[in-house]
Amino acid sequence: MLTKTDAIVLKSMKFRDTSKIVTFYTRKYGKIKGVAKGARVMKSKFGAALEPMTQVGIVLYRKEHRDLQLLSQCDIVKPYKNIHSDMERMSVAMSVLERINQLTHEEEENMLLYNLLIEIMDELDRATKNHINLLYAFELRYAALFGFSPALDSCGSCGKSTEDFNDERSVVFQLFKGAVMCPTCAESITAQPYERFAVDNVERFIQKLTLTGGNLKISAPTPRILQRLLASNIGGTTSLEFSLPIRNEIDVTLRLYLRYHFEGLKPLKSFEIFQKILN
Numbered sequence: 001m002l003t004k005t006d007a008i009v010l011k012s013m014k015f016r017d018t019s020k021i022v023t024f025y026t027r028k029y030g031k032i033k034g035v036a037k038g039a040r041v042m043k044s045k046f047g048a049a050l051e052p053m054t055q056v057g058i059v060l061y062r063k064e065h066r067d068l069q070l071l072s073q074c075d076i077v078k079p080y081k082n083i084h085s086d087m088e089r090m091s092v093a094m095s096v097l098e099r100i101n102q103l104t105h106e107e108e109e110n111m112l113l114y115n116l117l118i119e120i121m122d123e124l125d126r127a128t129k130n131h132i133n134l135l136y137a138f139e140l141r142y143a144a145l146f147g148f149s150p151a152l153d154s155c156g157s158c159g160k161s162t163e164d165f166n167d168e169r170s171v172v173f174q175l176f177k178g179a180v181m182c183p184t185c186a187e188s189i190t191a192q193p194y195e196r197f198a199v200d201n202v203e204r205f206i207q208k209l210t211l212t213g214g215n216l217k218i219s220a221p222t223p224r225i226l227q228r229l230l231a232s233n234i235g236g237t238t239s240l241e242f243s244l245p246i247r248n249e250i251d252v253t254l255r256l257y258l259r260y261h262f263e264g265l266k267p268l269k270s271f272e273i274f275q276k277i278l279n
């Protein structure tokens with residue numbers, strides 16, 4: 001069946017002498033892999049349309065339950081020039097695409113996820129600062145889409161709003177429940193304090209955390225900022241400002257949270273590169 005859909009190019013790799021295998025996240029079919037025959041010869045009809053981080057319109061000969069579809073046409077809808085010309089934006093985009101590739105199965109349509117991806121890519125191309133916030137906003141929304149939205153607006157025990165937490169004290173984030181404990185309620189819970197080394201070594205930190213049942217002790221502003229990253233509209237997330245230590249906490253908290261809730265999740269390769277640029 002010949003079919004048309006919009007998509008974002010997730011990945012592209014060489015195939016045989018002149019072709020490419022391209023992974024798309026499409027509006028109609030979710031993740032799909034296609035062969036672009038002759039994509040690597042001069043003057044190929046595909047041009048630059050098969051580059052990752054590009055929004056495209058594709059035409060496929062689609063057969064159900066086939067691993068590789070045959071790509072007939074691919075045209076650029078949005079080239080995302082700012083993303084392609086800026087290392088910081090690019091590493092955020094690559095991280096988001098890597099997550100989608102890791103977390104989705106082929107041919108599982110999800111319109112909400114497609115729309116979220118487009119919103120994130122559009123804003124990443126447009127925003128002039130704090131691009132990393134879009135990765136965090138994406139990860140929080142992704143968890144929410146699959147039923148693991150953390151409850152970050154108030155204490156999971158007494159209901160005190162995270163906006164009213166005393167910033168000088170620590171709080172506890174319970175990774176299994178996705179719940180926050182205010183400074184007072186946190187006093188009676190065994191928790192592993194956040195440590196700076198976890199930014200570069202999440203795997204080792206997870207082992208320590210498991211000993212305390214997945215309870216992570218973090219600074220009071222962190223859940224409040226996570227809540228804003230989750231609940232603000234996408235465009236508003238890049239105007240949120242916070243210090244580097246808080247950013248590191250957010251980073252580790254989110255990576256741990258996703259690891260606890262999505263089995264087999266691997267560390268982000270694109271993100272490691274990003275960390276090296278920023279820190």
Ligand SMILES: [Zn+2]
Binds near residue numbers: 155157159182184186
């Ligand atoms: Zn409380």
